[in-house]
Structure formats: C-alpha cells, structure tokens
Amino acid sequence: MLAVSMTGDSVKAKNGAMVAYDGQMAFKKLSGGGEGVRGMVTRRLTGEQMVVMEVKGHGTCYFADRASEISLVSLRGEKLYVESSNLLCTDAGLRTGTTFTGLRGASQGNGLFTTTVEGTGQAAIMSHGPAVVLRVSAQYPLQVDPGAYIAHTGNLQQHFQSGVTFRTFIGEGSGEAFQIRFEGEGLVYVQPSERNTIGGDV
C-alpha cells in the first residue's frame, strides 16, 4: 500500500486504486491518461491504455491494487519505462507518454507499446512480489525473462534475444527461449513471478 501526503498538490493514479484517505480529497478522472487529446488518440491507437485519475487535496491518500508490492522510483529528469498495467501512481509534475518497444512488448503479451514517465518526482510501480532492482552497466549486460520484466530507467538498449532452435519445434524447448537483453547504463526492475507470455511455454 502506498500512502501519499498532499498539501494542495496533486498526483496521478490508476483509476480506482484509492483505498482510503483522510483530509479533503478530490478525485477527477483524466481521459486519455491526462496527456491531452494527442495522448488520448495515441493511447487509443497503440492499445497502451491507462485509465488515470487526478487526486488533489490536503491530507493522506492510500493507494493499493490487488495486493501488489509497490516500489517507489525517484526520477530526476530521467525517463522511466513501465508497462501501464504496472504503473500505480505518479507525481503530477511527471509527464507520461507512450513509446514503441518492438518485439519485447509482443513477447510480454502487453502489446508493442509501453508507457514512459519523465520529469522530476516520484512514481510508484507495482509488481507481483517485491521487485528486485538490477544495475546494468557497460561490462555487465543483463538478460531478463519477458514475463518478469516490469520497468527500467536509464539509457538502455534492448535486444530481443531468442534461443529458439530446431529442438523447440520438436518439443524439447528450454522454456527460456525468449529473453530481453539490456545493454548500456541503467536500472531494471524485475518481479519474482512471471506473467503468462507467448514465449513462456516454448
């Protein structure tokens, strides 16, 4: 559960994620993820839909969603890439947008696009089980199972890596046929659980 103290400022949160609050709060649904008409159209087109509300007021507001674990990410001008389904709450000062992820998104079963959060402030991301934060640096690239990936920050290149061989097709696949390879400098958040993915059974 995430507790946010507010003094007249506002946060953007996943619609319906509020579980309790004290003080004075106003909840307003933001169409199209609060990104204006352009964002609305983009999200509708890309399928990376995110129903967001704006919470404004004085007091403490508590957010939770399906008993997920919550990790706070502090951003200082960086960009956070996160699946819209894993994004719980952001400071109102952070800009959210949509970006193309390519094959990685498809392998996660989450579509070809992902959500970006940028600016200065904090964002709360959700994971099934507490997230593990892994550093990627030039000499240590990281491979992540698409089903366990939730978010990343920093300047990272992603490659979709496939271990599909002829064995996969004769039913002797390794079950780890698809991985995302991260190279560059940054942090990757993974959850101790796997979503059902197309590649998961291969």
Place this chain on the structure above:
Amino acid sequence: MTTGPVVFDPMSLPVDDNVNKYTFCVELKSSQWLLQKGKMIAYYGRIDFNGFGRGRLDSILRTSFHSPMHAADWVVAEGSGKMLLADRAFDVNSYDLEDGNLTIRSGNLLAFQPSLALKQSIVPGFLTLIGTGKFVAASNGPVVFLEPPIRVDPQALVGWSDCPSPCHHYDHGYMTGVLGGIRSLTGLGGTSGEEHQFEFVGAGTVLLQSTEVLMAEQPTGAVPQQAGVPGGGPGTGQPGAVPRLPGQLGDLQRRFGL
C-alpha cells in the same frame, strides 16, 4: 523522501543465496544447474538454457535425471554468470543435502545442482532427490520442519527427508452404523474435508508449508468438533440437507483416495 531501493549488480548479488524472500540467486562458474522451466527471471553473464535432448546433455541426463515423466519440465543452465530464480512470488529457500535424500512435491522444486540425482518418487506427484548438493524449493509461506510421527494435511505437505514412511490415513470411524452406512454409500451428509491425512512414521523430517491449517496429532477415528461434521458438533441429524456437488470433498472418489 525515502532512500532509494537496494540496487543489485553482479558484484553485490549474493552467491547461491536469497536476494529476498522470494528471489534466489545462483552463481554459475562454467558449471551446470538443473531448473524447472520458466523459473529463471533474469541473469548476468553468459548462460545457455537447453532442454533435454540427445547429444551433449546425455551425460547429465544419465547421472542426474531419472524421471522421464518430468523431463519436459526441466532445463539445464550452463555457463558463467549469476541468475535469479523465482516462482509466482512464492517464498523460495535453498536446502543442502549431504549424502541424503529428500522427497518433494514436484511443483515445489525450482532448481538443483547436478551432483544430486532426481528420481520420481513412488508417491505420485512427488520427486526424490538423492545425493549431496544444494537445491532450491518454493513454498506458499514459510516452511515448517516437523518430526514424525505426525499426520499432515495433504495440501500443506511440501516434502519429507531421510525417508520416514508416508501413508494415507483416513478417519472413517464416523462411517459406522446405519446413518454412517448411508453416508459412506452415497456420500450424502458431507464431510469435514480433513478426514484424509498423510501419516508419517519413522525417523526423518517432514516439511510443511503454512498455507493449510496444520494437522496436529489427532485421535484415530475421531471427527473434528465442527459444525456440519457428522457426529462432530452442532448441525448433525440432517444428512442430505446440503446436496452434494460434483467434486465436493465428501464424494466417494475422494473418500477412497482414487
């Protein structure tokens, strides 16, 4: 503002130990581990994952793997690096075996070193590990270790080691008499859902997960004092008041362990 989360890199990740309660880190130094499919969540370094097939993996198959029914669920990881294992956000823990044996529910085992040999247990759905080495297992909630003699609820059982004798145990005492006869023939009347246990006797250790209510030793044949339990507490005398649903624990199939 809170301090940032702990950030792990290949240097700070633990060696063959838990990262947190739900994630386990394995270090490979051009060595091999066997793991169940889909339990790897991330890795650093060069690690290859191969299903069992002909050729190179034949030797490891011969020494470490003897359960053909489960072969399709297992892969060999080999290479150098550190990999993270996790399973549906369940608790994971590692255990060391020294020239010992341990039988575990097949779904709970995540990974093991090839110095252990994996065999299928006589008990269906369970696997036995024999030898010396480390393995990683998942449980829904922390694992409790208990010494036989003990009766445990089937759902709470994770495994057992050092070979105590496992057997089924049924509390069938309440099925005598006229009403009991009708009940046992038709399954009408309902049951507690706890009349079937696994009984362990002999030396060894029994591993339980804390999800199901643990079954302490019960007098044989006694029925728990619960509402709706025939002969047990209030609510008796109306056999057949609740129609039996398909798959309900009270049906004959379950009662006879089929």
